Amino acid sequence: MPRYSTGEAPGGHSYLQKAAMNGSCKIENGGLKNGYVKNGVCPEDRILNGGLYKRPFHEAFEETPMLVAVLTYMGYGILTLFGYLRDFLRAWKIEKCHNATEREDQRDFVPLYQDFENFYTRNLYMRIRDNWNRPVCSVPGERVDIMERFTDDYNWTFKFTGRVIKGVINMGSYNYLGFAQNSGFCAEASAVVLQQYGGGVCSTRQEMGNLDKHEELEHLVAEFLGVDAAMTYGMGFATNSMNIPALAGKGCLILSDELNHASLVLGARLSGATIRIFKHNNMQSLEKLLRDAIVHGQPRTHRPWRKILILVEGIYSMEGSIVRLPEVIALKKKYKAYLYLDEAHSIGALGPNGRGVVDYFGLDPRDVDIMMGTFTKSFGGAGGYIGGSKVLIDYLRKHSHSTAYATSMSPPVAEQIITSMKCIMGADGTSLGRERVEQLAENTRYFRRRLTEMGFIIYGNSDSPVVPLMLYMPAKIGAFGREMLKRHIGVVVVGFPATPIIESRARFCVSAAHTKEMLDEALSKISEVGDLLQLKYSRHHFVPLLDRPFDETTYEETED
Amino acid sequence: MFFFERFGATIALIKMDVKHFKDYLSWLYYQYLLITCSYVLEPWEQSIFNTVLVTAIAMVIYSSYVFIPIHVRLAVEFFSGIFGGQHESTVAPMS
Numbered sequence A: 001m002p003r004y005s006t007g008e009a010p011g012g013h014s015y016l017q018k019a020a021m022n023g024s025c026k027i028e029n030g031g032l033k034n035g036y037v038k039n040g041v042c043p044e045d046r047i048l049n050g051g052l053y054k055r056p057f058h059e060a061f062e063e064t065p066m067l068v069a070v071l072t073y074m075g076y077g078i079l080t081l082f083g084y085l086r087d088f089l090r091a092w093k094i095e096k097c098h099n100a101t102e103r104e105d106q107r108d109f110v111p112l113y114q115d116f117e118n119f120y121t122r123n124l125y126m127r128i129r130d131n132w133n134r135p136v137c138s139v140p141g142e143r144v145d146i147m148e149r150f151t152d153d154y155n156w157t158f159k160f161t162g163r164v165i166k167g168v169i170n171m172g173s174y175n176y177l178g179f180a181q182n183s184g185f186c187a188e189a190s191a192v193v194l195q196q197y198g199g200g201v202c203s204t205r206q207e208m209g210n211l212d213k214h215e216e217l218e219h220l221v222a223e224f225l226g227v228d229a230a231m232t233y234g235m236g237f238a239t240n241s242m243n244i245p246a247l248a249g250k251g252c253l254i255l256s257d258e259l260n261h262a263s264l265v266l267g268a269r270l271s272g273a274t275i276r277i278f279k280h281n282n283m284q285s286l287e288k289l290l291r292d293a294i295v296h297g298q299p300r301t302h303r304p305w306r307k308i309l310i311l312v313e314g315i316y317s318m319e320g321s322i323v324r325l326p327e328v329i330a331l332k333k334k335y336k337a338y339l340y341l342d343e344a345h346s347i348g349a350l351g352p353n354g355r356g357v358v359d360y361f362g363l364d365p366r367d368v369d370i371m372m373g374t375f376t377k378s379f380g381g382a383g384g385y386i387g388g389s390k391v392l393i394d395y396l397r398k399h400s401h402s403t404a405y406a407t408s409m410s411p412p413v414a415e416q417i418i419t420s421m422k423c424i425m426g427a428d429g430t431s432l433g434r435e436r437v438e439q440l441a442e443n444t445r446y447f448r449r450r451l452t453e454m455g456f457i458i459y460g461n462s463d464s465p466v467v468p469l470m471l472y473m474p475a476k477i478g479a480f481g482r483e484m485l486k487r488h489i490g491v492v493v494v495g496f497p498a499t500p501i502i503e504s505r506a507r508f509c510v511s512a513a514h515t516k517e518m519l520d521e522a523l524s525k526i527s528e529v530g531d532l533l534q535l536k537y538s539r540h541h542f543v544p545l546l547d548r549p550f551d552e553t554t555y556e557e558t559e560d
Numbered sequence B: 001m002f003f004f005e006r007f008g009a010t011i012a013l014i015k016m017d018v019k020h021f022k023d024y025l026s027w028l029y030y031q032y033l034l035i036t037c038s039y040v041l042e043p044w045e046q047s048i049f050n051t052v053l054v055t056a057i058a059m060v061i062y063s064s065y066v067f068i069p070i071h072v073r074l075a076v077e078f079f080s081g082i083f084g085g086q087h088e089s090t091v092a093p094m095s
């Protein structure tokens, strides 16, 4: 729903017209709003959603300007042409091919390396590869040290210069609450546990790998989430991809958001259930799928589905959008489906108490059947959890591959999670955790507001600490990453296949550990690079005054 | 003395202008690199791209230089044949 095909962007119209023409695309909460609501003064919020939302829900996905879209496609066109030229040269052995190629004596076999599918990697990604996997050589806190490297064969190989770029402001790590630290109480507690238990466990939970630390952690997680029981795993990705197959199987239907994380997609595919995709965060689309599933049942036999599982995420890590949980829960109850909520990014980062989207919307955690999350982000640890009813957890303990076949979590990591979680809960007797949660919310609002004011196109919910800044053109992906690092700001740039081909973006993750000075420095550098690369695409500033609707609740310029 | 001062100031101004102009040009070139994605091309690819582009533009300009005047003249003659004929004949007897 929030994706605009470029054809839908009517240049030069007033916003009201645009919204009307984009139909449901721009409609938030059923009102004619674009996320640009003045101070949330919005009586429609309550009326139109039947009291589902307790707080204003502002999400903006400004449409791609037509000219930018055309230029982006043109850029990809040029790069593709040159890709063909280079492939031609490689095929004729005029140029050496650095990529994996088929062996000469296997020439007539079915290709092992799918040459054409690697076209993108070989000819487009390779040109700007220096922006990714830069080796970091310090704790990934609010500042990081990055090892300097250079290439003399256009990014096919890298060599280290031996120097370290020190004190780069880290706008890329998912360190939402700033618990990625090498000192402080979490690190000290982990060090003590390391001395007591060692680093590894060398067995699975079902065998000799069930430590008291794990039991303690699980009780704490259950208490934190407000559910009956919880189960923890050593890896977040495997929590999704191994537990969904335990919950769904043949004859089941999985309804999955189109932008779900790869781990959810993999889990759904491994389960063997039928998968249907609904448009991102689009409740009409979800309801239509649910209704069709109930009315028609399974294809051919028309038997009812054994169960229907809805897979959603709390914060979508590429869009910065927050799931419309109240509506999802209402739908789930109406159609008697199960809900699997992946809180990887939202746990700790959202809600007045840092307890994720459920807390953010003020809902009952028991309405979500399966609460999944990871410790890799806000807690500065590793691993994942599943929370829910006692029955569910007991079932998973027996049936999940992650419990039966995967080595359990390293004890110092468990301790890191326990201490950080206690800190967020205030169970350590300080208000430090609460302050961090509040600091994060404040930083998020500040950072988002400033970027929008500068005229960048920023996606997502105004409360989401994931802040995507749209770059669009392929050359600008590379240029942005390099120019920012030159100015000692570490950023993550994202392009195809993680995003749709024209919607390349830079993604900032705001942290509670960022001070106002750091954010200001980062913002001024972003603005500088934005001017250099002409990234300030947003046209929301140019609303002529007379064109602006007089109704208070519709469009306003972005102001707080 | 005054003259030289003025002169110096003018030179400085020109220099500044030249510098600004140069900056502007290099900025423009940078934008060109980014938009056409030449930014990520290797130097030899860049030169191919630029050559092709410059050739294409030069050809367009040249052909428009050569052909547009001819076409314009033909068009003028054609239209004056339609609309202008009568006008001329009415003018002639009066003189």
Ligand SMILES: Cc1ncc(COP(=O)(O)O)c(C=O)c1O
Pocket: A235, A236, A237, A238, A240, A261, A263, A313, A317, A342, A344, A345, A374, A375, A376, A382, A383, A384
């Ligand atoms: C939504 C979501 N689920 C699961 C994961 C995987 O978690 P982990 O990195 O702990 O394996 C991620 C990680 O990025 C994620 O974003």
